[in-house]
Amino acid sequence: MKFLTTNFVRCAVKSCAASSDSFPLVFSECQLVQQEQDFDAEFLTSMLDRLDWPALIKVAADLGNNSIPQVKPENIDPEDPESERILRDLHSLLLETQITEGKMICNHCQHVYYIKNSVANFLLPPHLAN
Amino acid sequence: MLETPIIPSADYSKVYEPAEDSYLLLDLFEQIRCELSSKRYAHSVPLVVEIGTGSGVVTAFLNKNILPKALYLATDVNPHSCVIAARTNSHNATSYNMDVIRCDLTSPLLTEKVDILIFNPPYVPAEKVPEIPKDDKDPRWLDLALDGGPTGMDITQRVLDSLHTILALKGEAYILFCARNQPDKVVEDFKKKSPGKWDVTMEIRRKAGWEMLSVYKFVRLCE
Ligand SMILES: C[S@@+](CC[C@H](N)C(=O)[O-])C[C@H]1O[C@@H](n2cnc3c(N)ncnc32)[C@H](O)[C@@H]1O
Ligand SMILES: [Zn+2]
Numbered sequence: 003m004k005f006l007t008t009n010f011v012r013c014a015v016k017s018c019a020a021s022s023d024s025f026p027l028v029f030s031e032c033q034l035v036q037q038e039q040d041f042d043a044e045f046l047t048s049m050l051d052r053l054d055w056p057a058l059i060k061v062a063a064d065l066g067n068n069s070i071p072q073v074k075p076e077n078i079d080p081e082d083p084e085s086e087r088i089l090r091d092l093h094s095l096l097l098e099t100q101i102t103e104g105k106m107i108c109n110h111c112q113h114v115y116y117i118k119n120s121v122a123n124f125l126l127p128p129h130l131a132n
Numbered sequence: 133m134l135e136t137p138i139i140p141s142a143d144y145s146k147v148y149e150p151a152e153d154s155y156l157l158l159d160l161f162e163q164i165r166c167e168l169s170s171k172r173y174a175h176s177v178p179l180v181v182e183i184g185t186g187s188g189v190v191t192a193f194l195n196k197n198i199l200p201k202a203l204y205l206a207t208d209v210n211p212h213s214c215v216i217a218a219r220t221n222s223h224n225a226t227s228y229n230m231d232v233i234r235c236d237l238t239s240p241l242l243t244e245k246v247d248i249l250i251f252n253p254p255y256v257p258a259e260k261v262p263e264i265p266k267d268d269k270d271p272r273w274l275d276l277a278l279d280g281g282p283t284g285m286d287i288t289q290r291v292l293d294s295l296h297t298i299l300a301l302k303g304e305a306y307i308l309f310c311a312r313n314q315p316d317k318v319v320e321d322f323k324k325k326s327p328g329k330w331d332v333t334m335e336i337r338r339k340a341g342w343e344m345l346s347v348y349k350f351v352r353l354c355e
Contacts, residue, residue: 014235119215125264
């Protein structure tokens with residue numbers, strides 16, 4: 003699972019949907035691999051709009067990265083070298099960081115989901131299924 | 133004619149092989165390509181979600197030919213599909229903007245985020261929807277691709293019932309039916325439940341063997 007995807011998923015248990023504790027999930031014991039991807043500055047810039055920044059900071063911290071700026075970068079101009087540096091960092095974090103193994107835990111119900119061979123599994127056992 | 137994606141070395145005893153239903157979706161997206169690519173989305177990068185991606189052929193086709201600047205998330209319950217779909221995508225299109233997760237329908241997705249939803253469901257009438265096999269080596273994963281309960285609507289109906297929580301405002305869903313699903317009646321019931329909130333149209337229809345397949349578009353209107 004790509005780091006970016008952590009910004010779009012919460013606990014799959016229906017009764018957790020309404021709780022703000024079900025997003026983002028808590029990431030633990032994760033193994034990461036950097037996977038080279040094409041850099042697309044325009045895509046990243048417009049992607050920024052979609053991101054939940056506090057969730058991004060939280061998950062990055064779970065994975066040992068505490069260097070994310072506290073506020074979402076604004077007025078990004080891909081031509082400007084400082085902006086390009088920010089975009090390159092985001093590219094490497096969001097799109098190139100692959101979580102290959104690990105656990106995702108819901109802070110509301112404590113259910114543990116697993117990532118194995120890069121695939122995150124959100125299937126629920128029958129007693130929790132919706 | 134746009135190119136059909138190549139699927140590198142899939143084992144079709146474990147993953148649904150692209151068939152007439154898959155190609156009907158590809159043909160539809162080719163037809164409406166200009167409309168889709170000129171559209172303004174609520175967010176500048178549209179989030180495209182395909183439920184039950186199987187071989188990943190539909191997502192790869194869209195990413196390669198129709199909306200290369202979208203963000204793609206594909207789902208499947210079948211663990212083999214999750215691996216193959218990612219591979220199909222990266223073999224044919226850019227992979228920085230695509231990911232696959234294993235889940236039931238869209239259950240872990242944040243609500244009201246999806247701009248375009250695509251689903252070629254298990255639509256074949258069958259006594260019941262098969263249970264999810266317990267381990268990856270089970271030979272019955274493929275049964276989940278087709279069997280949709282007594283009228284073939286069990287799975288699709290679950291998606292329709294939660295469509296308003298899946299789609300963003302102005303979001304649209306492309307869902308495939310066969311004639312035995314009685315799509316006209318399904319759509320009528322759907323619209324009755326929330327009058328004025330949806331625009332539903334049949335986009336394409338084709339005979340495939342003795343099945344009549346069709347794809348309907350469900351657009352969530354602004355409140
Ligand atoms: C008819 S196949 C379509 C495959 C592919 N999208 C295509 O068009 O060739 C249906 C797919 O839905 C998946 N599926 C069945 N039930 C599901 C569920 N509850 N959640 C997610 N995927 C499901 C099956 O594993 C299968 O891959
Ligand atoms: Zn939970």
